[in-house]
Amino acid sequence: MILPPEMTRTGAQLGRKQWAYAFALVTSLSFTWGFSYGLINVLNAHFQTVFDITKLQSTFLQLAYFGAYFVSAPFAGALMRRIGYKKGIHIGLGLYSIGAIFCWPSAKFEKYGGFIGSTFVMGCGLSTLEVAANSYVTVLGTPHYSAARLNFSHGFPAIASFAGPLIASRWFFTGANATSLGTVQWVYLAVAGLGIVLNILFFFFDLPEIIEDSEPDExxxxxxxxxxxxxxxxxxxxxxxxxxxxxxxxxxxxVSFAVNFFVDQGVGINPSKASELLSFCQITFTIGRFIGVVILNYIDPALLLSFYGFCCSLFCLLVSQLPGYGAIRCLFCLFFFESICYPCIFALGTKNLGVHTKQGTGLIVMGSIGGALYPLAQGALADRAYTQRSYLVPASGHIAVTIYAVGLVVDQVRKRGFSFRNRNELSAKCAAVADVQEAKYLHDHSNECILHEHQ
Known part of the structure; x- marks a missing residue:
C-alpha cells in the first residue's frame, strides 16, 4: 500500500532544525557503505596472497558486492514507495549486519566462497540504504541544489572510505597477518556491531517522510x-x-587495482606502503568532493561534470601509459576529479522525477552493477598484460560519462535557445488555449522547454 499524501510532506515544509536533523540522520548511514567500500577494495590484493588466487579471481568479491546492488536496488525503490524511508532503512541495516556477521566464520575458516556469499548479503543491505539515503537527500530541498546537497552528504562516506586502506596498511599486510585473515574477522564483527547500533538508533529517532518539491517548470x-x-x-x-x-x-x-598498481610500478613500494598510498588517494578524493560542494553552488552540474569527466578520461589514460612516479601522480589527480561524478550523475538522473523519485533512484543505484563488470575486464587484462595497462578499461568508462554530461549541456543550451526565440509566440498561443486536450496537443508539438516558460 502506497503511503497516503497526509503522511508525507516536501523538504521545504520542514523547519530549519527538523531539516538539519533529518539530513544529519540520513547522512550518518553513508559511513556504512563508505567504510565497506574502502575495506573491500584492499581485500582484493590481500586475498590474492591468502587464497593464492589470480587478479581476475579476486574480482569475484566486487562481482558479489555490486551484483547485489543490481539485484536488490529496484526492489528497494519499489518497497520504500510502499512502506516509507524509515522501514526501508531498518531492512537495509538488518541485511548489512547479517552479511557482516557471516564474514566472521568465512575469515576464521578461510573460505573464499563464504566471503563472496556474505559480501552479496551485505551488498543487498547497502544498496537498500543507498536508495533510501540518496533519494532522501535529493528531495530534501529544492532540485536546483540537489547536486550540491548530495556531494556534501557523500563527502562523509569518502571520509570513511580511506579508513579501510589505513587499517589494511597497519594490520592486513604486516607480520603474520600478511598471510592470514585473523584481523579481518574482527574488523567485520565491528562492522556488524555498527549496523546493529545504527538500527537501534533509527528505531528511536523520528524520520519525517518527504516527497520531491518539483521545480516550477515541471x-x-x-x-x-x-x-x-x-x-x-x-x-x-x-x-x-x-x-x-x-x-x-x-x-x-x-581503486580495486591501486595496491597492485603501486607495487608493480617498480619504485620500491611494498603492499603495506601501497595500501597507505591508496588511503592518501582516498583523502584526495574526499577533499575534491567538499571542494565540489562549493563549486556546484555557482556552476551548472552538467557543465561541471563535463569538465571533470574529461579530466578523468585524460588522467586515466596517462596512468596507463606513463612510467614510475609520473603515473602515480596522475592517479592522485584522477582520484580528485572522480570526486563529484557519482553525486552529479545521481542528481542529474533523478532530477524532477516527482512521484517516480524512489523508482528512479533505484534505477540509478542499479548502475552500481558496473562495479561488478568492469573489474572482471580489468582483472583479465591485468593477468594477460600487467596492471598499469589495465587502466585502459576504466578510461573507457570515464569517456562514456563525459559524453553523457556533454549531451545534457547541449540539450539544455538547445532548449533555452529555442525557448528564447519563440517565447512571445508561444505565450500568445498558450494564453488562447482553454481546453486541456488542445494544451496537450500544443505540448506534444512544441519544444518542451517553451511550455515551461508559460505561467
Missing amino acids: KNEVAIVGGPVPLWKQYHCIFGFVAQIAFYGAQVTV
Missing part, C-alpha cells in the same frame, strides 16, 4: 498535460543509469 508541465511523464520517458534518468554503470565500473576498477 509543475506547469504537469498542470497542462494532466499528469507526470512516465519514468521510461525520462531520458535523463535512463541515460543516467547507463552513465552510472560506466562511472561506477571505472571508479571501482581504479
Whole structure:
C-alpha cells in the first residue's frame, strides 16, 4: 500500500532544525557503505596472497558486492514507495549486519566462497540504504541544489572510505597477518556491531517522510498535460543509469587495482606502503568532493561534470601509459576529479522525477552493477598484460560519462535557445488555449522547454 499524501510532506515544509536533523540522520548511514567500500577494495590484493588466487579471481568479491546492488536496488525503490524511508532503512541495516556477521566464520575458516556469499548479503543491505539515503537527500530541498546537497552528504562516506586502506596498511599486510585473515574477522564483527547500533538508533529517532518539491517548470508541465511523464520517458534518468554503470565500473576498477598498481610500478613500494598510498588517494578524493560542494553552488552540474569527466578520461589514460612516479601522480589527480561524478550523475538522473523519485533512484543505484563488470575486464587484462595497462578499461568508462554530461549541456543550451526565440509566440498561443486536450496537443508539438516558460 502506497503511503497516503497526509503522511508525507516536501523538504521545504520542514523547519530549519527538523531539516538539519533529518539530513544529519540520513547522512550518518553513508559511513556504512563508505567504510565497506574502502575495506573491500584492499581485500582484493590481500586475498590474492591468502587464497593464492589470480587478479581476475579476486574480482569475484566486487562481482558479489555490486551484483547485489543490481539485484536488490529496484526492489528497494519499489518497497520504500510502499512502506516509507524509515522501514526501508531498518531492512537495509538488518541485511548489512547479517552479511557482516557471516564474514566472521568465512575469515576464521578461510573460505573464499563464504566471503563472496556474505559480501552479496551485505551488498543487498547497502544498496537498500543507498536508495533510501540518496533519494532522501535529493528531495530534501529544492532540485536546483540537489547536486550540491548530495556531494556534501557523500563527502562523509569518502571520509570513511580511506579508513579501510589505513587499517589494511597497519594490520592486513604486516607480520603474520600478511598471510592470514585473523584481523579481518574482527574488523567485520565491528562492522556488524555498527549496523546493529545504527538500527537501534533509527528505531528511536523520528524520520519525517518527504516527497520531491518539483521545480516550477515541471509543475506547469504537469498542470497542462494532466499528469507526470512516465519514468521510461525520462531520458535523463535512463541515460543516467547507463552513465552510472560506466562511472561506477571505472571508479571501482581504479581503486580495486591501486595496491597492485603501486607495487608493480617498480619504485620500491611494498603492499603495506601501497595500501597507505591508496588511503592518501582516498583523502584526495574526499577533499575534491567538499571542494565540489562549493563549486556546484555557482556552476551548472552538467557543465561541471563535463569538465571533470574529461579530466578523468585524460588522467586515466596517462596512468596507463606513463612510467614510475609520473603515473602515480596522475592517479592522485584522477582520484580528485572522480570526486563529484557519482553525486552529479545521481542528481542529474533523478532530477524532477516527482512521484517516480524512489523508482528512479533505484534505477540509478542499479548502475552500481558496473562495479561488478568492469573489474572482471580489468582483472583479465591485468593477468594477460600487467596492471598499469589495465587502466585502459576504466578510461573507457570515464569517456562514456563525459559524453553523457556533454549531451545534457547541449540539450539544455538547445532548449533555452529555442525557448528564447519563440517565447512571445508561444505565450500568445498558450494564453488562447482553454481546453486541456488542445494544451496537450500544443505540448506534444512544441519544444518542451517553451511550455515551461508559460505561467
